[in-house]
Amino acid sequence: MSDNSKIExxxxxxxxxxxxxxxxxxxTHCYAETFAERFRGVPGHPYEQGFDVRLxxxxxxxxxxxRKPKMIFVNSMSDLFHxxxxxxxxxxxxxxxxxxxxxxxxxxxxxxxxxxxxxxxRLAFAAQCSHIWWGVSVENRQHGLPRVEFLRRAPARVRFLxxxxxxxxxxxFPLNEIDWVIAGGESGHGPRPMHPDWIRHLRDHCKSQGVAxxxxxxxxxxxxxxxxxxxxxxxxxxxxAEN
Ligand code: SF4
Numbered sequence: 001m002s003d004n005s006k007i008e009x010x011x012x013x014x015x016x017x018x019x020x021x022x023x024x025x026x027x028t029h030c031y032a033e034t035f036a037e038r039f040r041g042v043p044g045h046p047y048e049q050g051f052d053v054r055l056x057x058x059x060x061x062x063x064x065x066x067r068k069p070k071m072i073f074v075n076s077m078s079d080l081f082h083x084x085x086x087x088x089x090x091x092x093x094x095x096x097x098x099x100x101x102x103x104x105x106x107x108x109x110x111x112x113x114x115x116x117x118x119x120x121x122r123l124a125f126a127a128q129c130s131h132i133w134w135g136v137s138v139e140n141r142q143h144g145l146p147r148v149e150f151l152r153r154a155p156a157r158v159r160f161l162x163x164x165x166x167x168x169x170x171x172x173f174p175l176n177e178i179d180w181v182i183a184g185g186e187s188g189h190g191p192r193p194m195h196p197d198w199i200r201h202l203r204d205h206c207k208s209q210g211v212a213x214x215x216x217x218x219x220x221x222x223x224x225x226x227x228x229x230x231x232x233x234x235x236x237x238x239x240x241a242e243n
Contacts, residue, residue: 008216008228009182009238010106013076016060016093017085018046019053020078023110025167026139029188032077053084060092063100074107081111087122094126101131108135108162112147116154128157133180133239135160140167152177158239164216165191169198175209179239184228185219194219199230212237 007013019036022028033051040050063072074080074097080090097105109115115134119127126132134156138144144163151159158179163170165186175181183202185194199215206213215235218226228234 007073007076009071009214010073011070012066013073014059014062015075015077016056016062016096017053017075017078017080017082017089018056019049019051020082021051021053023079024139024143026110026137026143026165028192029165029186029190031188034188036077053078053082055085055089057089057092060096063096063103066100066103069102069104071104071106074105079109079111080107081109081114081118083111083114087118090118091122094123094132097132098126098129101129103131105132106135106160107132108137108160110137110143110147112136112150116150119154119156124155127155130157133158133160135162135180137161138163138170139165141170141173145170145173148173148178160239163202165219166194166198166202167192169195169201170205171201172205175205175211178209178211180212180214180237181206182214182216184216185226187217187219187221187223189221191219191221196230203230203235212239214238 036047036051039045039047042048080093136147136151138148138161159177160180161178163181163183166183183199186192203213213235214237215228215230217223217228220226
């Protein structure tokens with residue numbers, strides 16, 4: 001857990017679970033895996049067990065200690081809906097979120113089917129909270145767009161997409177029921193290139209559908225240099241505030 005995230009679209013990260021397994025092409029250069037595996041075998045380090053999936057119950061109540069309101073990215077180092085995370089544990093994470101409504105939570109998954117099923121059932125108590133935003137990752141058409149459909153059908157109050165890394169043009173897919181789109185290119189070692197027209201198309205599609213758009217980065221081997229200006233400006237929109 002960190003209360004000072006460097007991620008452009010959040011303030012803090014909270015990891016009551018650590019570790020994950022790859023599920024689709026968006027995972028190929030998973031930054032969380034690279035980070036975690038560096039510390040495998042280091043005695044006493046939080047990632048002593050590398051990227052193996054582990055529950056961290058002592059972190060469940062951490063947001064209660066943060067009295068100042070924060071935008072919190074939930075499980076930046078894992079996936080809350082990973083198949084090895086028991087339902088009862090997911091409910092405990094959600095209970096902390098509902099009890100700390102002064103924060104705003106961003107829950108992002110690639111296991112959209114499981115998230116959607118739980119939002120209709122055991123997570124219904126959290127689905128309609130305006131301070132909990134439920135999102136799915138979308139890297140391409142084949143794997144990403146079916147996740148969008150699960151999310152659109154889920155009874156969530158606030159829904160968002162993380163289109164990162166954008167690996168191809170996504171076309172004009174349905175965006176109704178979606179409140180926010182974050183997008184960006186891949187960075188790090190051997191990044192897969194993002195054609196400028198793919199991100200322009202997505203930006204224009206969001207605009208035409210009235211969806212808030214946040215352009216995180218161009219990515220590449222030097223992401224700082226590449227920056228986050230698209231056609232002469234930054235795009236920093238967030239979902240409209242709800243009460
Ligand atoms: S789902 Fe996310 S955390 Fe898990 S391997 Fe893929 S990119 Fe990494």
